[in-house]
Amino acid sequence: MKHIFLIIIYLSLVIPAPVQADNVIHWYHADFPPSSIMCGELKGKGHENYLEKKLQNALPEYKHAEHIANYGRILKQLAETNGCCVTMMKTQDREKFIEFSEPVMLYISNGVITLKSRLNEFKPFIDEQGFISIAALFNTSPMRMGISKGRRYGGMVDKIVDNNKNSKKLIVHYKRDLLETLAKNIQAERTIDYAIGFPHELQWLVSQSFVEDKFIFIPIRELPEYVLSYVGCSKNKWGKRIIGKVNHIINGQYEDEYKKKYQQYLPEKLIGVHEKYSTQVFPLKSN
Template identity: 85%
Template sequence: MKHIFIVIIYLSLVITAPVQAENVINWYHADFPPSSIMCGEMKGKGHENYLEDKLQNALPEYEHLEHIANYGRILKQLSENNGCCVTMLKTKEREKYIEFSKPVMPYISNGVITLKSKLDEFKPFIDAQGFISINDLFKTSHMRMGISKGRRYGGMVDKIVDNNKKSRKIIVHYKMDLLETLAKNIQAKRTIDYAIGFPHELQWLVSQKLIEDKFIFIPIREMPEYILSYVGCTKNKWGKRIISKVNHIINGQYEEKYKKKYQQYLPEKMIGLHEKYSSNLFPLKSN
């Protein structure tokens, strides 16, 4: 019986392992709605699902396999096996083992997400323009920050996380979803007081009634206005070839349908900002 159990475990590992072949692309996703929607009635209808479908259809010479994991696991897979991910932030550390495409879209930067009822506790760190200083909040308050394992947020948030890995004021979430569990933790007033996330993530969770409409998004003063997203593949000859094809397919353009799918879950006051950033990064080209 023991031997049978070992065989079953071995077979399950073989079946779920990424296929290593020149004509196969293993696509890795986090459960990151509304970017990548990996379950439920709207499975496959996120804006990054849309981009991946476009790339897959433009690369019929490859077999396309999908895998779901948190970003920590995704990064490990890309460092060890041939694979790609359509929603990645570029960092110097990641560039050591990931080949990045040219930018594919700008995201409105991550901010602080917390309960509206807790706003008074955050007001000492918010300026007259409505921006919060994440540096002052982390250094001088008792409040605890929730983040997702392996995820990069950009700017000062990443610096704080990298420089305070043993801090009890940073709570790391290990599940595949990136914000839902953290928000529910805040809502239940358990171990964290605020999370870091994108405004469209929060809007999605509320619109789907996965969390109550009790949250507020506060932009961070020390963050850039927007963060660029890239397609990333394993950094080797295979990955360089795939990224070259991806760049050719995208051709420096930000497709209107792709953009609108992202903007669908942006707070209305942020859509104009996103249009501004998009037009500066991806100017309209005459045919």
């Protein structure tokens, strides 16, 4: 027994200890083009990919690992293990287990995405300014809304999703991509009548010929015109330390290259709107 004990002590001295998890940042992101482009000729060239690489290069003291998952899986990982996600919407529920950075990104808000040919069906819910009431659309029409599992859209949309989980008018998509499959379903006129998504998502799908140029984006009345996005890490001492470093790296700036990569896929009429709000939220100019 004594010999076994001595062997154990010896092995503990000569065998190097494994790399501690604290020295590794697991970066989680969804298949979310053009924010995060995970395949094809433009792989790794989305604005989210750009920010992630910027942070990785600015944190050479850590090893970096990248993982692809839907937002439901990402949230589960951040709640159970150490990890980070470059662009996340902040909600009260998420703040319970996620440490958020200062704002890093400004998005034009989500809207209703449907076929141009079906616009007349939606007109009763659209006001004179061109905004649609998502509450009236969902509650009083038989049309079915498509969403991605684990994704948060903001305000009234999230409230509708949370309060109608068993509704047949709510179709939940579980795959890694966040909008492409939903849009293709709408295009084929199968089980979904409209989806919720960002205008740059739709513009990307059309520009890459993943879907035909048959869609229309309608802003939602109950949502603000823009939403802020944040870096999120697991809510513990490790996560607080990483977020502190991220805030120091970003330094309250909305980097020009980061912004341009996003605006590249905005409809032209929304670029000026994005510039206006970006100036208000990020008064510091990039170095």
